[in-house]
Amino acid sequence: MGWSQQFTGVAGESDTSSGVLGSSQRQYGVLGQTGHLPFGPRLADPNNPGAGDKGSVPAGVCGTATDAFGVAGLSLNASGVLGQSGPAPAYDPNLNYTGGVVGTSRDAVGVVAVSQNSFGVVATSQNSFGVITTSQNGAGAVAYSQNGAGVVAISGTWGPGVPNTIDPLAGVMGTSAKHIGVLGTSSNEAGVAGYSANGYGIYGQGGAGAAYFRGNVIVNGDFTVLPGNAKNVAMHFPDGSYRLMHCMESPEHWFEDFGTAKLKRGRAVVKLDADFAKTIRTGDYRVFLTPEGDCGGLYIKSKRGNGFEVRELQGGTSSVAFSYRIVGKRKDIKGHKRFAKINVPASFPSAVTRAPGKVRSTPAGLRVFVAGLERQARGRRPKVAKKGRRSRGLPK
Secondary structure (H helix, E strand, O other), X not given: OXXXXXXXXXXOOOOOOOOOOOOOOOOOOEEEEEOOOOOOOOOOEOOEHHHHHOOOOOOOEEEEEOOOOOOOOOOOOOOOEEEEEOOOXXXXXXXXXXXXXXXXXXXXXXXXXXXXXXXOOOOOOOOOOOOOOOOOOOOOOOOOOOOOOOEEEEEOOOOOOOOOOXXXXXXXXXXXXXXXXXXXXXXXXXXXXXXXXXXXXXXXXXXXXXXXOOOOOOOOOOOOOOOOOOOEEEXXXXXXXXXXXXXXXXXXXXXEEEEEEEOEOOEEEEEOOHHHHOOEEEEEEEEEEEEOOOOOOEEEEEEEOOEEEEEEHHHOOOOOEEXXXXXXXXXXXXXXXXXXXXXXXXXXXXXXXOOOOOOOOOHHHHHHHHHHHHHHHHHOOOOOOHHHOOOOOOOO
16 A cells, blocks of 8 residues: 555556456455545444544445545446455346446445535436436335435426425425426336325325326225315306305215106106116105296105106196205215214314434535535546647546
């Protein structure tokens, strides 16, 4: 091992084999150091971070620095850094990416990034994906955080702040000032699915409305509208405007049907629509009659499961038309109770106070962090060698 304050400590070059080869049974195979000497910060045991100043973890390559990159890898036509754990995985030629950093493993994690107070991974791209993950049998990506969002995804610029009616901590947070916050698509399943063991599967709140559906909506469960709100339909008027029509409500569950019939010598038998009769309790339904001509009045003589008989009062023999309205209790709902009580939450669960921390995944924090990376990268770009010669060492 060699060291230097101004130039490369150890340089290796080969056309057909390893440029530098290091091996050790108990310590580092290769140790690289820049900055203050003799040593920068030690590589701590991930299971015992406090031991970083007492010992180190054996590693094939260890790069340590006080004010610069710990390890830098550069390649013009291949991956800058390749890390492999265990046997190499079987690569799909279509997924054999070349990248700044490539981590591979057949039976273990390809890349592990851990940070106690800052971002575990920061990936930026100007014209392509910041991060892309693929998996054949497991999750493409798993993100975990104890005191912040597991994943924060930003499109364009940071969007509006979270209202105080919504918990700001989430597994995934998508935000944008001008675009969609979260977008989900699928060819054969739900585009977006939400599930909660003890809360709401999906909660929506917005300035223009909580939700907008373009297409049919299926509800497999009770549909409840809280007090002070209504169930409406927007009718298109000839003047081009939309006008609201409102639903009638009832303390019981009814289906209704309408029709017309005509007396013949003061009598008429009306049959229920066969499909309508399948939806109601035919042993208990109501019929309301309205004569459409001069007569002595109408009444229901009898009701049966398939229809009812209408007669004119006082034994009249008129042959006038009449209209009727039938309402029947829904057959599919059982155990109904009039004016049943329901527990309605005052609002969505209130925001949870974020645990204190040194670095938080805020818009300002992310901008400062990424800007710092960009400044470091600009300051460490390789200087152009004189007379067209290329520099063979890493930038100072």
